[in-house]
Amino acid sequence: xxxxxxxxxxxxxxxGENLVLNCSFTDSAIYNLQWFRQDPGxxxxxxxxxxxxxxxxxxxxxxxxxxxxxxxxxxxxxASQPGDSATYLCAAGGSNYQLIWGxxxxxxxxx
Amino acid sequence: ExxxxxxxxxxxxxxxxxxxxxxxxxxxxxxxxxxxxxxxQGPKLLIQFQNNGVVDDSQLPKDRFSAERLKGxxxxxxxxxxKLEDSAVYLCxxxxxxxxxxxxxxxxxxxRLLVL
Numbered sequence: 001x002x003x004x005x006x007x008x009x010x011x012x013x014x015x016g017e018n019l020v021l022n023c024s025f026t027d028s029a030i031y032n033l034q035w036f037r038q039d040p041g042x043x044x045x046x047x048x049x050x051x052x053x054x055x056x057x058x059x060x061x062x063x064x065x066x067x068x069x070x071x072x073x074x075x076x077x078x079a080s081q082p083g084d085s086a087t088y089l090c091a092a093g094g095s096n097y098q099l100i101w102g103x104x105x106x107x108x109x110x111x
Numbered sequence: 112e113x114x115x116x117x118x119x120x121x122x123x124x125x126x127x128x129x130x131x132x133x134x135x136x137x138x139x140x141x142x143x144x145x146x147x148x149x150x151x152q153g154p155k156l157l158i159q160f161q162n163n164g165v166v167d168d169s170q171l172p173k174d175r176f177s178a179e180r181l182k183g184x185x186x187x188x189x190x191x192x193x194k195l196e197d198s199a200v201y202l203c204x205x206x207x208x209x210x211x212x213x214x215x216x217x218x219x220x221x222x223r224l225l226v227l
Contacts, residue, residue, distance in 0.1 A: 004153070034215060043115070043202055043218030044154075089153055096166055097142055097206060099216065101153030 002027040004092050006102035014110050015082060021075040021105050023090035028068045032093035035064050035075050037086045038104065044089065048075070080109045113137065115219035117203050123225045129191035132222045134203030136184070141208030142166075144216060145178055145188050148200045160186065161208055193226045200224070 003026045013019050023033070032051050036044040048057045048064040050073070056065040063076040073090055087106045091099035116135040124130050136143050141162050146154035157176065159166040162183040171178065175194070180186040190197055200223050204216040 009151075041220070041223075043220045044204075044216075045218070046215040049215050091153070096159070097208065097214070097216075098156060098159065098167065099154075101155075103151065103153045 002030075002092055002094060002100040004090060004100050004102040006088075006090060006105050008105060009103065010106040010108070012108040012110060013080060015080060017080050018076065018078050019080055019107075021077070021088050021090075021107070023073040023075070023102055025071045025073075025092045025100075027092075028071055030068065030092045030094060033064070033066050033073045034091045034093060034099065035062075035073075036089045036091065038089060039086050047088075049093075077107075082109045082111050085109045115203055115205050115217055117201075117219035117222055119222060120220060121223050121225075123227065124193055125227050126195055127192040129189065130193055130224065131190075132188045132201050132203075132224075134186045134188070134219060136186070136203070136205030137217055139207070140205035140217070141183070142206040142216075143180055143186050144202075144204040144206075145186070146202040146204065148202055148221070150199070154202055157188070190224075193224075195226050198224055198226045 005024045034049045035047045050057045050066040061078040087104040089104040091101045143160045145157045148154045157171045158168040158178045160180040178188045200221040202221045203219045206216045
């Protein structure tokens with residue numbers, strides 16, 4: 001049974017710093033690994049989707065990597081801004097288009 | 112393109128009462144999901160529809176929860192009777208549901224339920 005873990009549960013950094021969020025999964029037989037952002041009172045927004053055959057994906061200041069053999073993915077945020085404050089969740093994509101979710105990392109960027 | 116719509120946004124009920132949530136997915140999306148997200152946790156899949164058929168409802172507490180997707184478009188999720196532990200955000204998501212697993216899901220804003 002797939003399990004997804006995100007550590008730390010919360011992270012606070014000064015504005016402008018580069019940071020890395022971690023995601024680990026137990027079953028390497030995934031179709032994809034996705035990163036989402038959740039703002040308070042709102043639904044989830046997809047940030048990046050890495051296919052199982054890929055090693056990384058980039059969008060603006062965000063870069064996500066995938067290492068299936070070690071069961072790990074990281075989300076790198078460059079030059080963090082207060083607007084990046086949110087909860088970031090990773091999800092492992094399995095069969096039947098289903099996602100297994102981590103509990104998220106709550107990120108606070110201090111001005 | 113309009114996003115996934117959900118209503119109501121908030122609901123407060125007493126235990127043992129009934130409640131229903133509504134979801135309108137993105138037009139043309141074949142796959143629809145209902146999730147339960149308890150505070151501090153990731154979403155938990157309750158039920159997945161492909162068009163108007165159920166793909167997976169293994170984690171749906173069928174003694175109190177029910178869901179339907181009429182005509183393969185809108186969907187409703189009902190809880191009857193509600194328990195205190197049902198307090199959570201109920202998220203609806205949709206996806207194109209094509210012949211690939213390389214697609215993301217699009218989420219509505221959720222319905223926040225508080226059971227007193």
